[in-house]
Amino acid sequence: MRINVNQTQCGFVMKNGCYEKMIFAGTYHYPACMGYKVIIEEMRGRVGFKEVPLKVLKEDAAFMSRVTMVEVPEGQLGILYINHAASAVVTDREAAYWNVWEPCELRFIDMREPVMDRNVEKNLLRLIAQQYYKKIEILPGEMGLLYQDNILTDELGPGTYYYWLYARDVLCRIVDLKMKELEISGQEILTADRVGIRLNLTATYRIADPKRLVETIKGVENQLYTRIQLIVREYVGRYRLDEILEQKEAISGFLAQRMREEQEQYCVEVQTIGIKDIILPGEIRDIMNTVLIAEKRAQANVITRREEVASTRSLLNTAKLMDENKTLYKLKELECLERICTQVGNISVAGSGTLIQQLRELMGT
Incomplete structure (x- = not known):
């Protein structure tokens, strides 16, 4: 069987189910009839070869020279950086990553302290599953009561907080303090x-x-x-x-x-x-409306009578003045005559010449 391995690939050679060696770029012949099997893999990211335990591969110097072995201690998370950029979160106790074409580095984050370190970059949170941490947001006008394993440990003001969930339960009861x-x-x-x-x-x-x-x-x-x-x-x-x-x-x-x-x-x-x-109730409302109307009518009647009394008093005062002053009385007669004349077109007076003469004198002609 002819095997072609590209520049960025490697091959794991197996014979009768046992690992023999690694092969790299080139052309190879491994007859299947003799029990050979070659598994080809790209040398990028995590090693995906699972035919044999990692412990067996670690005994191969060629393999170890091309990978970075990762061991994540208990209570920590591993952040894998490929080409100096955060790429993935590593939680396995042991894993291998290719370090041939893309340099890789593993950095650790300690989850044993409840409060997430402020040095942890927030862009890393997009890589970390929420099962590992809890995000708490307290808005203005609110207060948070932080419980760890059902024990009150802190009172939180407005802000955003991050807590690790490693080996503990974290609960925050948010209380609204606004009116x-x-x-x-x-x-x-x-x-x-x-x-x-x-x-x-x-x-x-x-x-x-x-x-x-x-x-x-x-x-x-x-x-x-x-x-x-x-x-x-x-x-x-x-x-x-x-x-x-x-x-x-x-x-x-x-x-x-x-x-x-x-x-x-x-x-x-x-x-x-x-x-x-x-x-x-409807009946009480109708009764109260009736009472209100009666009260307003009574008030209106009182006001009307008050105006009538004032008008009568004014007429009485005017009559007294005209009785005491004949000239004023005469002016009042002329005023009344003028009002009559403005309401009609012609005035016919029947009677003796003396009456006509008196009318002319009253009208000033």
């Missing part, structure tokens, strides 16, 4: 005067003790919702409907103060609690 809004909607309340109403409320709060919250409370938002709901039912039910409508702001202030007295057990800081909407 939050809690909606409490559709709370049905029976007032002191037996009127069923529905309230919509809103509460604002923020986490005050993240560590104790994570360790002692599960579902803080649901617990706050339930507690505010109970306080609203207990307190608002003491008031009559009119009092609730008139004292909405005062009631909101009391609810907020009441929750502040209990906020420590929930690890929060309550800022405000406010009543957004008071929803009345």
Whole structure:
């Protein structure tokens, strides 16, 4: 059997299942009938020949002169550099890489320390599988509680962190410290005067003790919702409907103060609690609209009567002045006559000459 080996290749010669030697560029004849088998491989990257154990190949000086043996210690990762560029991650305890046409070098990263060394280049992370490390991102306004093997070891501020997962479990509980809004909607309340109403409320709060919250409370938002709901039912039910409508702001202030007295057990800081909407039954709403219309009509009647009294008083004062001053009385007559004349085209006066003469005198002709 004729074997051709190219310049960048090598051949592993096997006879009857046993390794004999390596061959390089050239032409060879190995009869298959005599038990020969030649496996050709490119001398780049990792050695792929698997017919015999690596221990056997290490006894061949020709093989050892052309490869770099890699042994990765326990608790470390190997980064293989080919042509001075990071190429692959090596995790095998022992491996061989061709070092003929492309120079290769192995560098180690220690995973035994929990915190990833800052000297580890971030571009290497694209080569390292995520099963070996954990990336933690804390945004502004957040805080991270770091647990290693279920033990709290650190509190993390905003930033990006990397931790090795070698022989340990790493967990980060991220707590949002920003102000939050809690909606409490559709709370049905029976007032002191037996009127069923529905309230919509809103509460604002923020986490005050993240560590104790994570360790002692599960579902803080649901617990706050339930507690505010109970306080609203207990307190608002003491008031009559009119009092609730008139004292909405005062009631909101009391609810907020009441929750502040209990906020420590929930690890929060309550800022405000406010009543957004008071929803009345349809019948009550119609009655209140009727009352409102009646009140506005009564107010309008009072204003009308006040204007009528003022107008009458003005007329009385004018009459007194004209009674005391004849000239003013005469001017008022002329003013009235002028208004009449402006409204008609012709004026016909029937009577004696004396009446006509009087009319002419009044009109100034």
